[in-house]
Amino acid sequence: MQSAAKIDHPCRQCAFYAESVWHPVEQDSLRSLAQNFVRRDLSEGEVLFEQGTDNRGVFCVSRGLIALRTHHADGNSTLLRLAYPGEVIGFRSFLGDGQHQTEARALTPSRVCTVPRSASSHLLQDNPAIMKQLATRCVREIDRTHERICSAATKTYKEQLADLLMTLMDHHGEQQQKGQRHMRLPLSRSDLADLLGVQPETLSRLIKRLEKDGWVQIKGRHVTMLSHPLRDLSASIG
Amino acid sequence: MQSAAKIDHPCRQCAFYAESVWHPVEQDSLRSLAQNFVRRDLSEGEVLFEQGTDNRGVFCVSRGLIALRTHHADGNSTLLRLAYPGEVIGFRSFLGDGQHQTEARALTPSRVCTVPRSASSHLLQDNPAIMKQLATRCVREIDRTHERICSAATKTYKEQLADLLMTLMDHHGEQQQKGQRHMRLPLSRSDLADLLGVQPETLSRLIKRLEKDGWVQIKGRHVTMLSHPLRDLSASIG
DNA sequence: TTTCGTCATTGACGATCGTCATATTTTGCG
DNA sequence: CGCAAAATATGACGATCGTCAATGACGAAA
Structure with a gap:
């Protein structure tokens, strides 16, 4: 102190x-x-x-x-x-x-x-x-x-994860270039899974699904996402 | 007023x-x-x-x-x-x-x-x-x-429903006879499902599973459960 | 009592999740 | 740089959930 x-x-x-x-x-x-x-x-x-x-x-x-x-x-x-x-x-x-x-x-x-x-x-x-x-x-x-x-009652885990990543990006996003934003992920996979209420293996697959959509790219703790489109992800994903 | x-x-x-x-x-x-x-x-x-x-x-x-x-x-x-x-x-x-x-x-x-x-x-x-x-x-x-x-992070829906029913029974249980307690269920199935975060169909199957265990009997809004054993349900169910 | 509308149950099926096991990557340290 | 430990990813499989559709039960009003 x-x-x-x-x-x-x-x-x-x-x-x-x-x-x-x-x-x-x-x-x-x-x-x-x-x-x-x-x-x-x-x-x-x-x-x-x-x-x-x-x-x-x-x-x-x-x-x-x-x-x-x-x-x-x-x-x-x-x-x-x-x-x-x-x-x-x-x-x-x-x-x-x-x-x-x-x-x-x-x-x-x-x-x-x-x-x-x-x-x-x-x-x-x-x-x-x-x-x-x-x-x-x-x-x-x-x-x-x-x-x-x-x-939790309304959205899927995929949407919740997208929301969480966007919020984290708003607070920890570093630079913005070519329509992309980047940040160092402040949470481990276990913490992310814990926060969403799923198992780490499930979280890993959720990330893979988000990446397959092209919204975001996550390698280790490096997160890169498109600036604008992801903003609408939680609304557009059905 | x-x-x-x-x-x-x-x-x-x-x-x-x-x-x-x-x-x-x-x-x-x-x-x-x-x-x-x-x-x-x-x-x-x-x-x-x-x-x-x-x-x-x-x-x-x-x-x-x-x-x-x-x-x-x-x-x-x-x-x-x-x-x-x-x-x-x-x-x-x-x-x-x-x-x-x-x-x-x-x-x-x-x-x-x-x-x-x-x-x-x-x-x-x-x-x-x-x-x-x-x-x-x-x-x-x-x-x-x-x-x-x-x-939500720790327990299954089945356990959460058991907890909810026990809490409701504590507040709305009427008489106690022969080791059984009875109450009129104050919530509709939709409300119960909403509170647990599942669909009504799933809730109906959760109830059926609880009944199959013999812990509780639910017909319409009439709920009858064993006095003591259900108390331990949330701990005993794996 | 009968009828109708709402609520609840049941079945089927596809999608998702949890679990276990195993591979791969990353990280920290010598 | 290389190794070992931890973290993460992947695969397989059973269990559960959501969705849609159909059936059944209940209560209110005629």
Whole structure:
């Protein structure tokens, strides 16, 4: 854990900071909250918090990609969701029983803004505006899980994989040339399969099917896809 | 909408009331909140709120069973979740953009405690203790959706159906005699299939398989199951 | 009671998925 | 550069699911 960076706002990409700009009325309390921000950089594969440990605060993803995973009693585990930049994680245990029910691991080199529980719990707990912001985060996560349920009920695995690849490309796409976009895939095949709820062998065949359609090319962790047509894939595939 | 019942606590089963007992420190604000409770009885099939309408408050289910469903642009719809007694619904749109993204329909004759938005929005919005309660509701719903994701990833449809039937039996089981429990199934086959994410034909075959195991007997809406063995079904089925 | 419409079940068949086994590729390290 | 371990891909096969079509059961209204 680094020492707090108290000069200016330590995390301009942080959604908390952004909202303090959008809502000037609440700015004072949020500014004092920002004073307690701690910036932390995570290397690839580094764990932000482990399942079963005490909640130490609320985290906002600034850069990179964080995977939230639950480990079951039988040794298996499930990749619950990915946290992209701008999203807040850790509020579930912060508002709940105080214990992380998931493990948070950086899939790429990442940066998070930490609001330590010790330093500002009273500020978070007793301030209705900030409580509402946290509640809004919860609402967004509920929306996301609802969308996921609808996706699972409506779309095929092939479409879901296409959607996932497009979202990843939006966040991790590097350069764009000759109508193609490229990225380094931040997830392993196992993680991709886990996220879709299929077996790794099935995922491999899903990838092959997408490649046969010509929408995308995946070799190892190198992903290349056409810029525009893939955008319509989830709608066009029957 | 009925007129408010202001004598005593109108809804003793309501979780809001229950928590006001558990946390005496917050009792005053919650008692004044309870003054605004409106009790509303819903007949089977009646709609509590429709998708796309403005949020009119927060609802707590006292009795019965409420189905939350989203209608998609293509005419299809997805049954997102069931709300059992003690659960709070409507807070998503209350805390969010103010518009219901789901339709709430009573599957059985039900009773809900309504906290009208107009009467108590300031109380809900400006009181950190109540905001935290609402946030806690959000956390619980996130937990439930996470469990659902894990179930979908881990269990077979057969096990998921067994789990669902057991949960329904816990809430709607009527009498218990000779080691058997009985209930009137509160959901149609289509709704059951929707909740599991399968087609109605598949659900019918899932039921047939459960019946062949001898765990349960389902004729129309009449469900009879053994009291104890089914409890272990989800663990024993390989 | 009869009729009609809706809901539920059943059958058949093609497509997809899970599982196991085996090959191939990639990755990390010496 | 080369090797070993891990990750990924492929093949085969049984089980399950979705789809379409047809049948059967149930309830509401005449």
